[in-house]
Amino acid sequence: MADIQRNLRDTLACVEQSQTAPQTGLLCVLQARLVAVSKTKPVGSIQAAYDIGQRHFGENYLQELVEKSRQLSQDICWHYIGQLQTNKCKALAEVPNLWAVETIDSVKRARALNTACQHRPTPLNIFVQVNTSQEENKGGIPVAEAETLCRYVLDDCPQLHLLGLMTIGSVEHSGRIPNPDFQLMAKLQADLSRTLGRDLELSMGMSHDYQHALKMGATNVRVGSSIFGARAPKV
Ligand SMILES: *Cc1c(COP(=O)(O)O)cnc(C)c1O
Numbered sequence: 001m002a003d004i005q006r007n008l009r010d011t012l013a014c015v016e017q018s019q020t021a022p023q024t025g026l027l028c029v030l031q032a033r034l035v036a037v038s039k040t041k042p043v044g045s046i047q048a049a050y051d052i053g054q055r056h057f058g059e060n061y062l063q064e065l066v067e068k069s070r071q072l073s074q075d076i077c078w079h080y081i082g083q084l085q086t087n088k089c090k091a092l093a094e095v096p097n098l099w100a101v102e103t104i105d106s107v108k109r110a111r112a113l114n115t116a117c118q119h120r121p122t123p124l125n126i127f128v129q130v131n132t133s134q135e136e137n138k139g140g141i142p143v144a145e146a147e148t149l150c151r152y153v154l155d156d157c158p159q160l161h162l163l164g165l166m167t168i169g170s171v172e173h174s175g176r177i178p179n180p181d182f183q184l185m186a187k188l189q190a191d192l193s194r195t196l197g198r199d200l201e202l203s204m205g206m207s208h209d210y211q212h213a214l215k216m217g218a219t220n221v222r223v224g225s226s227i228f229g230a231r232a233p234k235v
Contacts, residue, residue, distance in 0.1 A: 001045070004227060005051070007229075008052060008227050011210075015032055015211075015214060016031075019031070034056065034221055035079050035081075035222045035223070036056065036057050036228070038068070038228060039058070039061060040231045040232065043072055045228050050076065055075065055076055056099065057076055057077070058078075058080075058081045058102075059081065060083075062088050062092055079099060079222070081102045081103060083103060086108060092116065093124070101113060102127040102166045103127070105130075105131070105149075110160065113157075113159075122161075124159060125163040126162060126163060127163055127166035127203050128141065128150055128164075129165075130142075130146050130165055130167050130188065132169055132170075132180075132185060140168070143188060150162055150196055151196070162200070164202055164220070165185060165200055166202075166204065167185050169182070182217075183216065186202070186217045189217065203218065203221075205223075
């Protein structure tokens with residue numbers, strides 16, 4: 001637990017440092033948000049991070065999120081970062097302290113989540129997930145269709161609040177500097193912020209590349225293993 005707290009402090013320091021690089025976006029005055037990705041990790045690990053002030057946590061699996069949200073403090077801000085299935089939207093929307101869904105990648109899923117959020121007191125934050133690497137197996141909407149989906153959320157989903165764009169990026173690109181996925185997202189963010197007339201956030205960067213992502217304009221980074229330790233491989 002002491003390790004987790006030390007890792008978290010180190011990560012936060014890195015986030016702050018990387019942010020001192022000159023930024024071009026309109027959001028440069030904001031402190032970037034660190035989402036501690038706690039998938040597969042026990043509630044004790046989350047509590048250790050919580051105890052030193054961390055509030056934003058990310059989960060990929062619905063059942064795990066539901067259980068953890070019941071066991072932990074209600075002032076945690078949960079981010080759902082797993083693939084979204086339309087038939088799971090209702091259960092997801094029932095998590096009272098769900099703060100954002102980062103993986104909206106089709107009109108169908110936006111519509112399903114909007115309907116599922118009917119009874120929430122305030123609109124739910126969402127990110128439109130973009131597939132920047134054109135990999136078949138990656139979630140995300142093609143770059144060329146991102147604007148249409150953003151407009152759909154803005155015009156037809158009153159229960160959703162469009163916060164920004166998200167990408168996972170390809171493993172292949174992840175070691176490259178500058179990372180072509182991040183470059184593409186920074187351009188898309190600038191273009192869409194202009195055409196939609198609102199500032200969009202950028203969720204990109206994970207343990208191995210979040211510092212680079214911040215330099216490229218990320219406002220939301222999702223960091224798991226470098227805070228909580230390596231995850232056991234999926235069985
Ligand atoms: C697991 C996961 C992360 C965190 O990955 P790490 O490499 O452990 O930092 C970030 N984003 C998404 C979408 C994930 O599934």
